Amino acid sequence: MAKRKTKIYPLNRVEGDLEVLVEIENGVVTEARSAGIMYRGFENILVGRAPLDGLVLTPRICGICSTSHLMAAAKALDMFFKARVPDNAKRVRNVTLIAEKIQNDFRHAFLLFMTDFTNPEHNKHSLYEEAVRRYQPLKGETSIQTIQETKKILEVIAILGGQWPHSSFMVPGGVVCIPSAHEINHCLFSLRKFRQWYERRVLGCTIERWLEVKSKSDIDLWLDETESHGNSDLGFFIRFAREAGLDKLGKGHGNFVSFGSMDLPKHTAIKSHSNDGLFLPAGFSSKSRMHKFSQEKITEDVSHSWFTGDGSKHPYDGDTIPYASGSEGGKYSWAKAVRYDGMPAETGPLAEMVMGADPLILDLLREDGPNVYVRELARLIRTAFLLPVMETWLEETTLCKEEFYRDHGKAKNGHGYGLVEAPRGALGHWVKIGGEKIEKYQIITPTAWNASPRDAEGVRGPWEEALVGTEIKDPENPFELDHIIRSFDPCLVCTVHTINLKNEPRTIFV
């Protein structure tokens, strides 16, 4: 069989545009390159501006996780101003972050990922017709419900932060809002309505029942227990994914990174799973071995990116000097190669739950290693542990009489970083300020980890690595690649075009 090149044009313009170039030989992917194809120059736009300006500008990086960028920007400034954030402000920040994560998880899963199940390529799948009934865009039962329900959980952010997306309600020292007990009750109402939908439609059981599922074999027991489990969207996903072999697709390096999930208030009923003051710990794990996390080990290199500069640099020392050179020198992406301790790592709900030592996730990884199925499963079930935490923090906010904002002293020179576990994983902002102006602002997004290009050593990024070795049934419609790329939640709708090497590449004429 001839060697073919397949070019994928994922139309992702949520977290930056992406193209993936894949070489397929004898039905197997032999090489993959992931290219960010849009440069927006955000880091340089911030240079020379006032310290607080990042709170307004950085949420505008991403239309679906603006609250996460706001939190990273605010935390970097907390550090710069040495601001002490009151418990209630931590609660409001965390509650809004959770709301953003939840909307993202279900919009991704049911509007973007599962839509691939309606690909005619799956029409021999015994559950194909049911998939169409559930996930056909704007028509499927689950699709329509997802559009309605995810919108409602976002009302929590609007009540506390004014609007979603793109508010700036977190500031160094806390949050600007002073929600009344009645407004908090409104948030609780939205949350409980969402929980009802999640339990009825997505889980088919209570959150408590689902949390009893702690191993791969527990999943089988749960599936067979009642009809509502198998017929829920989670149950359907498990059945569909197994038959389609998604548990064998998209392995990757087996490295995970998470920035840890949410600063715990000093006084709270929520138990920490870590010793670093976070609800879930930050960490890096490689081949199932956990390593103590230090942000100093994060570097970026631009050897394969359209930027000038050399060596790998920590974000405090990094530069962003664009150089659109075409394919000169093996450069192929506007993304930089992010590494932890020199290694690529995938990030997202799966990594977050690995760090939190979730028994089910650890068991599935032990049995089958990382794959499309477990990545997507993590996204569907993370809400089961986030919703109860969100509810507790909202309730505590009404009981606690503490303030939501604490004024801080002035600062002219210094630096700070803010690390956040965003919907799609590890997000960091690093800022250096001199003479009350931003001197340097570097941002590493979750997609920068996952869609990273090669580094100076030629080591592939996570997404590239996950593609290599994949068996493709039909090179004209390599849907396996769609599943793999989407399992990292790039929030995109992929379209696949095949280019035969013998002929001129098919191009668009405009």
Added chain:
Amino acid sequence: MSLKVYWLQCGGCGGDTWSFFNAESPNIVELFDSFHIELLWHPTISIDSRRDPIKLNQDLISGEQELDVLCIEGSILRGPGGTGRFDEVYGKPKKDLVAALAQRAQYILALGTCASFGGIGANTEIEATGLQFLKWEKGGFLGSDFKSGSGLPVINLPGCPCHCDVVVGMLTALVSGTHIEFSEFNTPLEWYSMMVHQGCTRNEYHEYRVEETKFGEKGCMFFHLGCHGPIVHGPCNKLLWNKRSSKTRVGVPCFGCTRPDFPQRYPFFYTRNIEGIPIELPEGISRAHYMAYKGMAAAAAPSRLKTRKTKV
């Protein structure tokens, strides 16, 4: 009549799409169903995921496929050096695709401030521009004389993001042939003639010049904290966000995100002033009169406001 809509994302964050998802009565599903709007392509929603977008683009450009409404989200990136290589699609600058599609569309909607005026990346290394304006100046990407098939210039729906009700309202108006009045910046007056602070729950504090200097309080943020509510046009406090609230209501200053110069060059969260009175005053106001009025208003402020007893 059915309206054929093509939605393209350029140099932006996708926020106008997610804002559009906030729509309620009609929600986006109802909008497409009941108003006979056919979505030819949307990068996130796309009704038909199997449609070949390259073929579709060719058909649109050749005229084989009719195009009623071209929705552009995000700015047009012309950098570096006018090449457009900072934003490519199918190996070519996306700006070329926009230029070709613009020749075929009956109406063009610039969704959000980036598409309308250049927004975040205007006058930076990425050389971002709006479709028919660059900040305050007419021209932009398509040029000041450009008219779409209907004879109208690009319809600007600014905001960062654009409010969902504005997008829904505009599409509905086009379906039903509603007469639309425009400002000099080609924004529909229905949504862009009122000031952002109309409807703000802090208005009584504003009225009596009870002003805050720090966050987390109930008073007005116009004099010290950089709020643009009284000086920038937009429907935020009429329509409300997510059907619930607005930035100014919860204590976030309005950053003037609908204005052609957003993001401003000077610092956010700070009001530039002369002797304590903001440099920028509401449109059409005499400075001397305003100072006298605000002096008297502050003197007349009731103690329930001065002591922040009135909730917002």
